[in-house]
Amino acid sequence: MQWETVIGLEIHVQLATKSKIFSGSSTAFGAEPNTQASAVDLALPGTLPVPNEQAFRYAILFGLAIDAEINKRSVFERKNYFYPDLPKGYQTTQLDKPIVGPGHVEVDLPDGSSKTVRIHHAHLEEDAGKSLHEDFHGMSGIDLNRAGTPLIEIVTEPDMRSSEEAVAFAKKLHSIVTSLGICDGDMSQGSMRFDVNISVRPVGQEEYGTRTETKNLNSFRFMERAIKLEVERQIDVIEDGGRIVQETRLYDGDKDLSRSMRSKEEANDYRYFPCPDLLPVVFEDDYIEALKEQMPELPDARKARFVAQYSLSDYDASILSADAATAQYFETVAEHAGDAKLSANWVMGELSGRLNSEDILIQNCPVSAKALGQLVLRVKDGTISSSGAKKVFGILWQGEQNDVDQIIDQEGLKQVSDTGALEAMVDEVLAGMPDQIAQYKAADEKKRKKLMGGFMGPLMKASKGQGNPKLFNEILQRKLNG
Amino acid sequence: MSFSSDDIKNVATLARLHVDEEKVEKLGQDINNILALVDQLKAVDTTGIEPMAHPMDAVQILRADEVTETDQREKFQACAPATEEGLYLVPKVIE
Structure with a gap:
């Protein structure tokens, strides 16, 4: 039998605010445990939340970027469950009146076609803390630094039909939130986490199959693997005469295995109700209009500009425009080098290769865009050969020197052009x-x-x-x- | 709507409350009495009325995105039953 895969995503995006959504604690990553957990974050009695305006601004910017309806009046609810990394006993979140209503995202697929993925809604909520299950004398350790970090949870309609489509959508979303500057996009630190709802159905059948949810995927590669694995598993179960149980599954990327976490049939009843500590949040039209005007350039517009302004190919433009940091780096290189194509080749080739192999984000690149621009200029004007330039790049990468001309002199790399x-x-x-x-x-x-x-x-x-x-x-x- | 003994036990479990077996039935009756009052309220026609999110007719004040809290871990952990390496320790929880 021919099977069709149906995928919907829920994406948690950590917003790049300085302070938490309901308290003035820092959200910086990597602090000593519990040094950024205030009385509000610890849910000590008598504390009250005060929402962070920037979190709303970021959520609204996202809504505008996906052409969504913004709910001018949004309401917080309590989602009740017990877990030690959630000290209040409930998560403050939104349900009926989320800040961002239905919208849509256009996705370019690997085969050159494009597709619209509908967004059901996006709501604001707080992140939980972290539980560490290493052995503390048979107990678990709790770090509440992350508790209260603002998130938007973005919920899609079940519009994706393969792992490739889901990954292409996820990358586009990553590109949008980093271009907006509302999320740092660092997936290795959990800044974007994906829950994937997957079901299969015979081709031609309209009704959806029973779905499972694979939680907390934090890389595009794991997401692709987890989807493939789950689709195979579901088809095997059905073809062997079994049925799919609605459940939550966990994917272990290191072992490339997934296992059942809990069955939804005995799932929690979250008993949502409006949070009495928080009043409805209301924004006027002119507030939203003002945000619209501050909207930074979005990936699609940037890509079109790169093609027009720099005569780049569609392919080069889409890679260089995908995230804001790469786009900015490229533009600085091109400006100093005066040759966009050559600059594009260096950024996508030597530089990306090195960043990938050493697992460094372009924001933390040891070679400044200005220095690389100078280097590309020296290749362009014939001062050095491309093999000489690679040598200079290696020296720049060490991070101790940044004067390209000086390195060329000192290494005797100047080409004889007489x-x-x-x-x-x-x-x-x-x-x-x-x-x-x-x-x-x-x-x-x-x-x-x-x-x-x-x-x-x-x-x-x-x-x-x-x-x-x-x-x-x-x-x-x-x-x-x- | 009426609440059965099983509903009582389920709600107690969700709220992590211990309810003695002999009290379950009495509690069920009490809650059903309250629900009967709610049913009276539900008889009112609320068509076209926006559900109330908060009894106060006011809107939420927002704060600027600034870090205003300092590290007070030592004070907070002084009243925790068990801590180690800066972590709060709790009975082991693994799903």
Whole structure:
């Protein structure tokens, strides 16, 4: 039987505010346990929440970016459950009146087509703390630094039909929230976490199958694997005559396995009710209009601009425009280098490769965009060869030096572009290679190209690697073919 | 709407309350009496009326995004039953 996969996502996005959603505690990552957990975050008796305006601004910006209705009046509810990393015994969240209503996101798919994914709504809520289950004398350790960090939870309609579509959507969403500057996008630190609802149904059937939810996926790769694994599992169960149980599953990326966490049939009854500690939050039209005007450039617009302004290919433009930090880095490089295509190649090639292999975000790149721009300029104007430039890049990467021209001098990488000097070198080298010259002259066009390499080696050696290869090539062509 | 003994036990479990077996029936009756009052309220026609989110006719004041809290971990942990390495310790919980 042919099966169709149906996927819906719930995405938790940590908002990049300085302080928490209901208290003045810092949200900075990596502090000592519980040093950023105030009386409000600890739910000590007598404390009251005061909402952070910036969290609302960010949520509204997101809503505007996905062309959603903004609920001018939104209400907080209590979602009641017991877990030690939630000291109040309830999560303050939104249910009936979320800040962001229905919207949609356009996604470019790997096959070149595009697709609209509908957003059901997005609501504001607080993050929980963290439980550490290492052995503390048979007890669990609780760190409440993360408790109260503002989140928007974005809920999609079940509009995706494959893991590829789900990942393409997730990347687009990442691109939108980082471009808006409302989230740092650092998935390794949990800034974006995905819950994936998956079901399968026979192709042509309208009714959805029973779904399972795989929780807390924090990388695109894990998301893709977890979906593939779950789709295979569901099809196997059904084809073996079984039925799918609605349940929550956990995916272990290191082992590439998933297991059942709890069955939804015995799921919690959260007993939502309006939070009496918080009044309805109301925004006027002009507040929302003012935010609309502050809206930064979004990925789709930026991509179109990159194609128009820098004559980049669609592919290059979509990679360089995907996140705000990469886009800004590229534009600074291009501005200093005065050559967009060459700059694009360096940013997507040498730089991205190095960032990926060392797992560093471009925001923390040891090579400044200005320095890379200067380096690309020196490649462009012929001062150094591309192999010399790679050497300079390696030195810049060490982070101790950032003056490109100084590094070129100190490493003796300046190419000799003095035609007279180069010509003398060519004459000298050719004088010692009569056999090869004869062979070259006897060869056909195609073979000549290959034989040319045989002259370049000794020339580069004679110039101690500093001869301009392009000029060498021109001189050789002239002498051998003339 | 009426509340059965099983409903009482379920709600008690959700609220982490211990209810003695012999009190379950009495509690059920009490709650059903309250629900009967609610049913009277429900008889009112509320078509077209916006549900009330808060009894005060006011809107929420928001605060600026500034860090105003300082680290007071030592004071807070002085009243916790068990702490270690800056963590609050609780009975082991694993789902």
